[in-house]
Amino acid sequence: xxxxxxxxxxxxxxxxxxxxxxxxxxxxxxxxxxxxxxxxxxxxxxxxxxxxxxxxxxxxxxxxxxxxxxxxxxxxxxxxxxxxxxxxxxxxxxxxxxxxxxxxxxxxxxxxxxxxxxxxxxxxxxxxxxxxxxxxxxxxxxxxxxxxxxxxxxxxxxxxxxxxxxxxxxxxxxxxxxxxxxxxxxxxxxxxxxxxxxxxxxxxxxxxxx
Numbered sequence: 001x002x003x004x005x006x007x008x009x010x011x012x013x014x015x016x017x018x019x020x021x022x023x024x025x026x027x028x029x030x031x032x033x034x035x036x037x038x039x040x041x042x043x044x045x046x047x048x049x050x051x052x053x054x055x056x057x058x059x060x061x062x063x064x065x066x067x068x069x070x071x072x073x074x075x076x077x078x079x080x081x082x083x084x085x086x087x088x089x090x091x092x093x094x095x096x097x098x099x100x101x102x103x104x105x106x107x108x109x110x111x112x113x114x115x116x117x118x119x120x121x122x123x124x125x126x127x128x129x130x131x132x133x134x135x136x137x138x139x140x141x142x143x144x145x146x147x148x149x150x151x152x153x154x155x156x157x158x159x160x161x162x163x164x165x166x167x168x169x170x171x172x173x174x175x176x177x178x179x180x181x182x183x184x185x186x187x188x189x190x191x192x193x194x195x196x197x198x199x200x201x202x203x204x205x206x207x208x209x210x
Contacts (some may be wrong), residue, residue: 001048004040011035011074012052013060014139023070028105030060031147034074054129057146080151082124091177092155093124098161100131106169110134137161 003010013032020027035052042048057077064071078155082089104110114134122129128151132142141161148154 001040004037006052009034009036009055010052011058011060011072013187014143025063028060029123030141031077031111032058032060032074033146034058034076042126046139057125077149079125080149082151086152089152089155090123092152092159093127096131096155096159097127097160099159099166100134103162103166103169106166106173107136109136124151128158131162132158135161135165192202 002008004079012035014027014029015027015029033054034056035054038051038053038196040048040050057079058074061073061075062209065072082093082101084090100118101115104112104115118127118130128145132145135158141157145154145157145161148157156176
């Protein structure tokens, strides 16, 4: 709330154990992101919901004591540059974009506009973090990408994550299709049995007449 009032950025980091509610420096990852606050809303139960936008990757140095809120010292992480000569990284970027397009078939949050906007992003880091934001993967896996300094290894981890999620999405789709087919078949059998039951009295009446 104080950062929003003063127009200051905040440093966002994740916990090593999300089930641990109390603040403990030992329970914090060291790598996070310096973020600007887009919107802060306090709900009726007193919970503060904040929409933030990542600006740059940073690493936690020291948490400083304060009466009302936490402050800290951070080191800005210098991102590795990618040149046109780095064919391995360029190949990984293309593979990630292609697989993200496939993954969009299984994730309803990813609209056609999101996939289209990705082609307009120039920075390799922006491409990487944008894709990672939409992938429904464990926080632990995403944190590994954030922790990694080597850009080639970062994209390789992202590609692995995408392929895993595509496999899961494909398996879920096959299971749902199989269940639907069995359900449809069962419904047809029930309908046919009901029709036969309705026809039997008619046949009986016809036999009696003869």
